[in-house]
Amino acid sequence: MSEAVEKIAPSTGSAVAKKEPRILVCDGNEAAAWGVVLSRPDMVAVYPITPQSSLAEYVAQFVADGVLDAELVEAEGEHSVLSVLHGAALAGARTYTASCGQGLAFMFEPYFRTPNLRLPIVMSIVNRDGITPQCVWGGQQDAMTVREVGWVQLFCETVQEVLDTIVMAYRIAEDRSVMLPVNVNHDGNYLSNGIVRIELPDQGEVDDFLGMPDVNWHAALDPDRPMGVDPLTGGATGPGPALFVGYRRGHCEGMQNALRVIVEVHEEWARRFGRRYAPLVEEYRLDDADHALVTIGSMAGAAKDAVDAARDRGERVGLIRIKTLRPFPLDAMVAALDKVRAIGVVDRAVSYGWNSGPVHQETLAALQHCRHRVPCLSLIGGLAGADLTQTHFERAIAETAKLLDAPCPREPVWLNAEDR
Amino acid sequence: MSATPTIAFDAERCDGCGDCMSACASAKSTDGNTAQSRIRIVRDDEAGHWGVALCRQCGDPRCASVCPAAALAKGDDGIVAWDAERCVNCLICTAGCTFGGIAFSADEGHVVKCDQCAGTPQCVTACTRGALRYVTAAKLYNRWGELEDLFVPGLGGCQGCNTELIMRHTLRRVGPNTVLATPPGCIPGMGSVGYNGMLGCKVPVFHPLLTNTASMLTGIRRQHKRKGRNVTALALAGDGGAGDVGFQSLSGAAERGEQILFVCVDNEGYMNTGAQRSGSTTYGAWTATTPIGDSARGKAQDAKNLPLLMMWHGCEYVATASTAFMEDFYAKLEAALEASERGFAYLHLYSPCTSGWRFPSASNIEVARTAVETNFAVLWEYRREQGLTLSRDIDDPLPVTDYLKLLGKFRHLDPAQIAHIERHVAEQAQVLCELAGMQPREGERIVCHPSDSMAVDLDQ
Numbered sequence: 087m088s089e090a091v092e093k094i095a096p097s098t099g100s101a102v103a104k105k106e107p108r109i110l111v112c113d114g115n116e117a118a119a120w121g122v123v124l125s126r127p128d129m130v131a132v133y134p135i136t137p138q139s140s141l142a143e144y145v146a147q148f149v150a151d152g153v154l155d156a157e158l159v160e161a162e163g164e165h166s167v168l169s170v171l172h173g174a175a176l177a178g179a180r181t182y183t184a185s186c187g188q189g190l191a192f193m194f195e196p197y198f199r200t201p202n203l204r205l206p207i208v209m210s211i212v213n214r215d216g217i218t219p220q221c222v223w224g225g226q227q228d229a230m231t232v233r234e235v236g237w238v239q240l241f242c243e244t245v246q247e248v249l250d251t252i253v254m255a256y257r258i259a260e261d262r263s264v265m266l267p268v269n270v271n272h273d274g275n276y277l278s279n280g281i282v283r284i285e286l287p288d289q290g291e292v293d294d295f296l297g298m299p300d301v302n303w304h305a306a307l308d309p310d311r312p313m314g315v316d317p318l319t320g321g322a323t324g325p326g327p328a329l330f331v332g333y334r335r336g337h338c339e340g341m342q343n344a345l346r347v348i349v350e351v352h353e354e355w356a357r358r359f360g361r362r363y364a365p366l367v368e369e370y371r372l373d374d375a376d377h378a379l380v381t382i383g384s385m386a387g388a389a390k391d392a393v394d395a396a397r398d399r400g401e402r403v404g405l406i407r408i409k410t411l412r413p414f415p416l417d418a419m420v421a422a423l424d425k426v427r428a429i430g431v432v433d434r435a436v437s438y439g440w441n442s443g444p445v446h447q448e449t450l451a452a453l454q455h456c457r458h459r460v461p462c463l464s465l466i467g468g469l470a471g472a473d474l475t476q477t478h479f480e481r482a483i484a485e486t487a488k489l490l491d492a493p494c495p496r497e498p499v500w501l502n503a504e505d506r
Numbered sequence: 507m508s509a510t511p512t513i514a515f516d517a518e519r520c521d522g523c524g525d526c527m528s529a530c531a532s533a534k535s536t537d538g539n540t541a542q543s544r545i546r547i548v549r550d551d552e553a554g555h556w557g558v559a560l561c562r563q564c565g566d567p568r569c570a571s572v573c574p575a576a577a578l579a580k581g582d583d584g585i586v587a588w589d590a591e592r593c594v595n596c597l598i599c600t601a602g603c604t605f606g607g608i609a610f611s612a613d614e615g616h617v618v619k620c621d622q623c624a625g626t627p628q629c630v631t632a633c634t635r636g637a638l639r640y641v642t643a644a645k646l647y648n649r650w651g652e653l654e655d656l657f658v659p660g661l662g663g664c665q666g667c668n669t670e671l672i673m674r675h676t677l678r679r680v681g682p683n684t685v686l687a688t689p690p691g692c693i694p695g696m697g698s699v700g701y702n703g704m705l706g707c708k709v710p711v712f713h714p715l716l717t718n719t720a721s722m723l724t725g726i727r728r729q730h731k732r733k734g735r736n737v738t739a740l741a742l743a744g745d746g747g748a749g750d751v752g753f754q755s756l757s758g759a760a761e762r763g764e765q766i767l768f769v770c771v772d773n774e775g776y777m778n779t780g781a782q783r784s785g786s787t788t789y790g791a792w793t794a795t796t797p798i799g800d801s802a803r804g805k806a807q808d809a810k811n812l813p814l815l816m817m818w819h820g821c822e823y824v825a826t827a828s829t830a831f832m833e834d835f836y837a838k839l840e841a842a843l844e845a846s847e848r849g850f851a852y853l854h855l856y857s858p859c860t861s862g863w864r865f866p867s868a869s870n871i872e873v874a875r876t877a878v879e880t881n882f883a884v885l886w887e888y889r890r891e892q893g894l895t896l897s898r899d900i901d902d903p904l905p906v907t908d909y910l911k912l913l914g915k916f917r918h919l920d921p922a923q924i925a926h927i928e929r930h931v932a933e934q935a936q937v938l939c940e941l942a943g944m945q946p947r948e949g950e951r952i953v954c955h956p957s958d959s960m961a962v963d964l965d966q
Contacts, residue, residue, distance in 0.1 A: 128732060129725060157728045161721060162758030169718030169755060173725025176712070177685075178733070181725075195715055307685045307710045307726050309737055315712035317699040329703075 107285035107359075114245040114277035117284055118184065118210050118270070119144035121252030123154045124292040125208070128179035128299065131159040131167040135189040136222040137274035138212035142184065156182075164193035168207070172196060175205040176307040176315060180256065180299035183207070186274060187214030190228045200267045201236030201337060203316065206259030206301055207267040208252060209237075213383065213434070214274045215470045223471025224274030226383060229411075230435040230444040236337055238268040238344050239412040241383045246284045247363055248272045250355060253292055257351045260300045263343040273384040273434070275471050287359050295358055341413040348410055366415035368407040369422050371397060375404030377428035377486045382408045382445050385432060385467075385474045392479030403483050408445065419452040428461050429453070430486030432479070432501070434468040442466075442498050461494035467501030474501065511584055511640060512563050513545075513620070513627055519637035520556040522547055529632035533623055535613070542613060544620040545629045546606065558638075559606030561586060561620040569619075572602035585621055593617070650836070653678040656708045661696040666860040666867025668829040668874065669771050670696060673742060675832075676769055677707065679839055684738040685726050686711045689719045689752065691744035692778040693771065698742070716747045720759035723766045731765070738767060738846065745772040745786035749812040760819035760850040767846035770812065773859040781862035785810045789930060790923040792915040793862070803918060808930050813854040814937075817888045822849035825887035825897075828856045830875035834897055838887055845889075856883040864914025873912050880909040881935045886942065894941045901939075906931050 110120070118141050122130065130149070132142040148154040157174070161167045164185050171181040185193055190211060200207055215225025229239060238258060242248045248270065255268040272278060302308070305315050319329050345366065352365035370390055372378055381389045386407040396403045406422045408415070423429060433443020440447055442464035453460055465482050468474040478501045485499050527543035535542035546559040567586045570578040577592035578599055588608075595616055599608050608619040620627075622640070630640045656677040663670045669692055677686065686709050688698040697706035699713045714722045719741045727739035741748075748756055748770040759766055775793050776782040783793040789808045792798055796805040817824045823845035827835040835855070842851040858865070858873040865873055877883040878898070885897035906928045910916040919927070 128729060131725075157732055159724060159728065160762065161724075162754060162761070166718060166721035166724075166755045166758050169715070169721035170725040170728075172714075172718075173722035173727075174729045175725070176722075177726045177729035179725070179729040196718055199715065307712055308730075309683045309685065309710060312682075312708060312710045314699050314705040314707075315710070317703070317705065317713065318694070318701055 107287060110284050110286050111281060112245070112284065113140070113279050113281045114242075114248045114272050115141035115212065115279070116144050117245045117249040118212075118252055118272065119148060120286055121249040122182050123148055124249075124287060124289060125182070125253050125256050125296060126154075126180065126293070127156050127182040127208075129157040129159065129171065129174040130154075130182045131161050131170045132183050133161055133164045133167050133185065133189060135164070135186060135214075137214060137224065137278045138184050138186050138189070138210070141210065141212065141278070145182075164189040165195060168193050168196040168200065168209075171207050172200065172203065172205060173307070175207055175301050176203075176305060178299065178302045178306065178308070180260075180301060181207050182209070184210035184212060186212045187216060187222075187228045190232065191216070194232070197232065197237075198235055202333070204265040204304060204337070204340065205267055206256070206265055208255045208259055209267065209269050210248075210252065211269050211271045212274050212278045213271055215435075219470075221470045224276060224278075224434075225469050225471065226271070226273070226434040227436070227469075229269060229271050230433075230437075233412055233444065236266070236341070237412060238264075238266050238341070238348075238410075239271065240268065240348075240410055241271045241408065242277065243384055243386045243407065243409075245272075245277055245280065245282045246361065248277060249284060249286070250359070250361055250363070253287070253296065254351050254355055256296055257354075258344060258347050261343070261347045261351075262300070262303070264340050264347050265304060266337075266340050266344060271383065276384045285361075291358060295354070344413050345410070345415060364407065364409055366408075366410045367418040367422050368405075368409060369425075370405035370407065372404035372406065372422060372425050374402055375426050376402045377430070377483075377490060378404040378406055378422075378426045379479065379482055379486060380406045380408065380429060380431040380445060380449055382411065383434060385434065385479075388474055388476050389432065389479040389482075391476045392483055395476065395480065396483050401483070401487070403487070408448075411445070411448065414448060414452070416452055416455065419449070420455045423449070423453055423460060424456050424458070426460065427458075428463075428486050428489035430463045430465055430482050430489075432465045432467060432474070432482055434466075434474075436466055436469075441496070446498075461489040463489055463494055464498040465501055466498050469502065472502040472505060478502070511622060511625070513560060513622070513630060514639045514641050515558040515560070516637045516639070517550075517553075517555040517557060519635045520547065520558075521635060521637075522549065522556045523635075525632040525634065526629035526638055529628040530620075533628040534618070539613070542611065542618075543629075544618055559609075561603075561607030562605050563620075563622070568602040568604065569599035569608050572598050574598065578608075586619065587621070588617060588619055590616065650675060650678050653681070654708075656682060657698070658706055658708070661698075661706060663692070663696045664859075664861045664867070666870045667692070667696075667857075668870045669693065669773070669857050671829055672769070672771055672855055672857065673698065675835070676740075676742065676839060677709065679836070680738055680740055680767065680843060682709055683736070684709045684740050685723070685730075687714050687719045687723050687739075687741045687743070688712075689714045689741070689743050689747035690716045690778070691747055691776075692773065693742045693744065695778040717751050718755050719743050719747060719752055720764065720766060720768060721755040723768075724759050724762070724764045727765050736847070738843070739765065741766065741768040743768065743770055744776075744778070745770055745774060745812065746776050746784045748772075749810065749815075750785045756816075757819065760816060760821050760852065763822070763849040765846055765849060767842055767851045767853070769842075769853045769855065771855050771857045772812070773857045773862065774809065775859070775862060777859045777862040781859070786812060788916075789927055790916065790919050792864075792918065798918045803920065803923060804915075811934065813852065813886075816852040816854070817894065819850070820890060821852050821888070822846070822890055823851040823888065824854070825852075826854045826856070826883065826885050828874045828878050828883060828885060830871050830878060831885060831898075834885060841887065841889070849890075862915070864917075865912055869912065873909075876904070876909045876912060880904045880906045881931050882906060882909045884935055884938050886938055894938070896938065896942045900935050903935070
């Protein structure tokens with residue numbers, strides 16, 4: 087990392103002609119930290135937790151080295167981490183934090199409030215499975231558990247996408263028609279610790295892309311603009327239920343606006359930096375497919391290899407990767423699902439009461455809007471850091487293909503159940 | 507009007523020697539006859555000590571209001587002055603004054619009263635026991651009274667609650683360049699964050715979570731400072747939000763030395779929501795969640811000493827205060843505000859709860875004073891450079907039962923419980939004495955005596 091620090095001096099921030107990208111070889115946590123550097127937050131508060139810890143260390147080192155000019159608050163726990171950022175954002179700060187698993191659980195009280203305050207905070211979740219059983223390994227149970235809280239939730243496939251998405255997340259969060267916090271998810275272990283070559287965008291170009299922080303125009307704690315933030319609404323009394331409904335509806339509208347903004351921001355990113363990501367839902371070899379897998383996060387890489395192998399055998403299979411889970415990209419998802427006759431959804435988390443995976447449930451809800459009834463199987467794997475290999479996805483494809491001719495089982499397929 | 511000097515009398519220090527009367531008579535008459543003295547020391551056998559008859563220079567003097575000739579008036583200097591030209595010698599003023607502060611002098615042939623000797627009262631100079639002091643007791647009140655009240659009129663506190671007093675005086679002094687946090691509890695319940703879209707105060711205010719006040723203020727203070735602005739980050743929190751569920755964030759911010767002024771208004775429980783137990787609730791106390799029954803007799807544990815816990819964080823400043831000792835509170839608020847520019851400042855205010863503690867609403871200040879005078883609530887301050895000092899003597903307290911008997915929440919206590927509380931109060935006082943004694947002062951060790959700076963301003 088120190089070598090990278092030397093190579094990449096802080097930019098003057100002035101608009102400059104397009105430069106050759108700098109090349110780094112690093113893991114996803116360092117890439118995320120570089121995304122933070124490029125986004126120039128005013129304040130960062132991070133409490134370390136496996137597998138996010140090295141991210142916290144990189145950020146601290148960048149601040150120590152002067153590469154990142156930000157207030158670094160060494161808060162005593164995740165609950166305070168997000169609370170500090172609440173105050174900072176209301177005072178006008180662009181902010182960043184990262185957590186996962188139990189840290190997210192401990193953070194939940196302020197986390198629950200963040201989107202309702204309409205604070206454009208960006209937070210990485212280095213996805214980790216939940217205890218118990220005691221476990222420090224990857225899994226998406228943390229992010230899936232909080233999907234109804236009202237944050238924008240983006241899921242990355244690659245280390246490069248982690249860096250790029252963190253920068254893009256600020257544009258999405260701070261868009262005045264959105265004003266919502268954004269979680270940038272990257273899978274613990276696989277993305278957090280996997281080392282690859284990435285390109286580092288030029289600071290000046292990122293400055294042009296992001297613009298100045300625009301954080302507290304709507305709600306501020308500033309003696310120059312004295313106001314009360316979040317007084318009691320009176321609930322169903324006082325001004326009546328309409329006030330509360332207005333807040334909830336506004337939040338829903340912000341979420342729906344985010345769908346458009348996420349697309350626009352990804353397109354602009356592709357124009358400026360040459361890297362194009364499907365903003366909402368990626369369709370992979372889907373157009374002539376009979377059946378398809380739905381995946382989310384880093385597992386898509388192995389899944390795509392399995393799709394390629396099946397295609398080589400003549401099987402007409404495709405893949406749908408969800409990048410944006412919240413707001414749920416209903417139109418994009420319906421358009422993708424409409425192309426096939428059977429679906430297998432691979433989840434890295436469980437939805438206990440449904441006896442399936444959470445993304446499976448999300449997919450079922452979208453299928454309601456499709457032209458045809460499409461059978462949809464739940465497959466669960468990759469829990470607690472378990473590897474999801476090409477072999478696992480070949481099985482997933484095979485199980486999904488069965489739906490073309492047979493009824494859909496209600497039981498999920500546990501992909502790692504036999505792995506020892 | 508910013509100062510109204512007065513002569514304060516401390517009955518406990520007076521031995522009735524009469525030197526003050528001699529000095530006054532010498533100053534005000536040609537023959538020095540003590541009958542000419544404008545101050546009279548009289549024995550109050552019922553109370554068992556000496557009393558004083560002397561003009562108080564009242565803010566709204568009754569002598570003047572009853573005078574039919576407009577011969578008495580309070581001047582801009584604070585002195586109630588007598589005008590010989592207008593006086594008709596009706597003596598109604600002597601009946602109007604309840605302090606014996608104006609009396610007919612047979613030698614002079616008219617009423618006489620104290621004029622404070624043009625700023626050098628001879629009686630005070632003559633008193634060798636410190637029973638008389640020339641002080642500007644109302645100076646701070648009036649100075650702060652001229653500051654803008656940043657809370658709106660009509661906060662919705664319970665009748666007799668002293669928290670409104672704390673809120674208004676605190677925010678007057680801290681001023682408008684402030685962001686105020688009022689976590690869930692009595693203070694927002696009284697309307698600091700307002701209801702129905704109308705705010706309760708004129709500074710930026712917010713309703714943090716019960717748990718995260720000090721953390722949110724951390725972000726606010728640091729971001730404004732990053733932008734070159736010195737904004738005071740002020741918390742007005744209850745003991746639950748400070749010491750129970752909010753303690754982690756409070757502790758973290760104190761440990762990091764965040765520049766925050768954190769005022770804890772300790773009413774020993776969750777009083778806003780119906781008087782439930784907190785970690786600050788006294789042993790034996792009734793609360794809604796420590797009821798009295800066949801198997802339980804109130805809270806089974808002692809209260810934690812939150813201000814001492816804060817002291818051990820090595821804050822810039824920590825102090826305890828009471829609304830029964832406002833001068834002391836003012837001095838400590840001043841010190842805390844100044845300290846919050848450098849680091850964490852914590853002010854712990856004892857706030858008797860009329861409804862939750864079950865005592866008459868007119869008795870709040872009496873309860874607060876008795877808590878201090880029995881050592882139930884000890885007033886002290888801690889500065890990082892100087893350590894802990896006691897703000898008043900604690901070596902001759904009133905019996906703890908004088909305090910307990912004032913409060914309905916202790917009505918059920920049995921002798922063993924009372925003994926437990928007495929023992930705990932004594933232990934806490936001893937701990938504080940030892941902590942104060944650890945601080946060398948001019949080569950000596952202080953034990954149970956107030957610091958010089960505080961002694962002057964107490965007992966007003």
